[in-house]
Structures are given as C-alpha cells and as structure tokens.
Amino acid sequence: MHLGDLYDALMAGLGDRVDLRTGVEVTRVRVRRAARPAVGDARTLVEADLIVAADGIDSPVRRSLAPEAVAVGSGFAAWQAVVPGFRAPALPPEHRAGGETLGAGYRFVSVPLGDRAAGRGGIYWVATAAGAPRPEPPATQLTLLRRWFATWHEPIGELLAATRPEDLVPQEVRELRPLPRTYGFRCGPGGVVLLGDAAHAMPHHLGQGACLAFEDAATLRSLVATAEPGAALGQAVEAYDRVRRPRTTTVVRQSRRMSAVVQARGRLALRARDAALGSLRPRILGQAHGLAADWHPPD
Secondary structure (H helix, E strand, C coil): CCHHHHHHHHHHCCCCCCCCCCCCCCCEEECCCCCCCEEECCCCEEECCEEEECCCCCCHHHHHHCCCCEEEEEEEEEEEEEECCCCCCCCCHHHCCCEEEECCCEEEEEEECCCCHHHCCCEEEEEEEECCCCCCCHHHHHHHHHHHCCCCCCCHHHHHHHCCHHHCEEEEEEEEECCCCCCEEEECCEEEEECCHHHHCCCHHHCCHHHHHHHHHHHHHHHHCCCCCCHHHHHHHHHHHHHHHHHHHHHHHHHHHHHHHHCCCCHHHHHHHHHHHHHHHHHHHHHHHHHHHHCCCCC
16 A cells, blocks of 8 residues: 555544654653653653653664664665556566566566545566665666566556656665564553564565564553553553564565575576475465464453
8 A cells, every 4th residue: 555545544543632743753662660761852851651662773762772673774775666556567467466586686566556546546666786785866876677587578668768767665674683683661650662673674685574573562561551650551562572582583584595595696506496486475475474474462
C-alpha cells in the first residue's frame, strides 16, 4: 500500500483523547528506577507511565538507553519510487504480480499497488546496488540507474523510464549491529519500550521491517491492555522484550543471510550463488513466510 494510505488509516484510528505534537526533537531521555519515564526537548519534558519509542533507526531514545546498538551501513545504496497509475506502463500478465531480479551486486523489485492506493494505484519499485550512497542529485542518479539496468528484462526499463526525478527516494540501507540488549526498560510505574526500526532495523531484502513493527505494536497492545500502572505495567514492559526478542532475532538473521546472497559479485561468487539460490532462497523465504503466517499476538 502507499505510505499516504497507511498514514490516513493510522490517523483515522486515533480517538479524540490523543494529543498530537509535531516538530519536536527529542534531546532528553529520563529513566530513573523510582520515577516516571520522560522525554523532551530543550524546553519541555513530558512524563508518562509508558513511553513507546517508535522513532526509527536513528532513535534518540534508543541511543540514550541502549548505546551498544549502532546504526551501520549494510553495504548497499537503495533507490525507491512510486510510479503513479496514470504514468505506469501496462504490464503483461506474467509481470502484473511484481517480481524480483538479481544481478552482480544489483537487485530490482517491483510491486503493483492496489487500485485505491493514494487514489491512484501505480507501481512501487526499489533498486539496490552494492556500495556507498551516491552524492549526485536525483536527476543524475536516475540517469545512472537507467544506464545500470539498461540491459535488464522488461518492465524494469519501462518503470525507470516512467519515473521522474521528483519520484526518486535515494537512501543508504542500514541496520542495527548489535541489536539492543533489551527492548523494554522498566522504571517507575511502567517504563520505556522500543518498537520497529528503533528496536531491530535490518536490511530490507525480506521486506519484513514494517511487518515486524506492526507485530510489535499488536503485541504491546495485548500486553498492556489491562495492565494498571505499577507492578502490572512494569511486568508487561519486561514481557514485551521476552516475547519479541526471539522472533525479531530470527527474522534479522534471515535478512542478513539474504543480504550476503544479494551482495555476491565476481564470476566465481555469482556462479556459486546461482547454484545455491534455487534451494537457498525458497528455504529462507519459506521460513519467513511461515513465521509471518503463523504469528499471532499473545493472549
């Protein structure tokens, strides 16, 4: 789905008791055993029974509480874009479900969006290349992408031709190494929990990052739904770490294995990769699909 649709759905689920504050940069994090946890900027400190740090891979909350977990490059540069429906090429039946293609250090994935995505449908694509992010402006980077993928099968060339520089989102693929020692920090009547990329950012080769974030949220909701501030909420914070850590660690490990496959370059490495990929990738994806399909929040 389009990110705009996701935001709309999440915002629509908020009740009138929610106080939204935008443009706040968290520069202070306070976690003391006997006091309510608090976060704030240079002027304001906000206390709460439970603080959920869902603030991404560069989470200032995580940096304060789990400095051992550092965001590092995964050895890839990535580019993504959404080609809106009115500009998207007409795809033959064999490509309408999207697909993934691997090359020597390169990867291209395309996924059609739903017809109602942001009211326009369209096709999402992401390309990765081994190496550091490019410093050039988006128009130049788009020209490079068209050159790099010029000999690849369609609809890759058609999608790149339909992409405009303002559609392009360049980024570095990063991950947390190591993962935080815990996802829950108990203090006062509750504590602080890490959620999503703030807890377990990983290479996106299995497409499970956002999925795990939703699972984190559903799990946390189940654990704290009836927990009153005090011993019960503090125990829920600790239970959140116990429940989520084994699963996220497994998915991160699988994602890193696939990252090593995608990074293969050189004739011998590619030959070995292609020989092993037929059995390796279905097994990895089968495990990942099984984990996703079998998961449910705790009772």
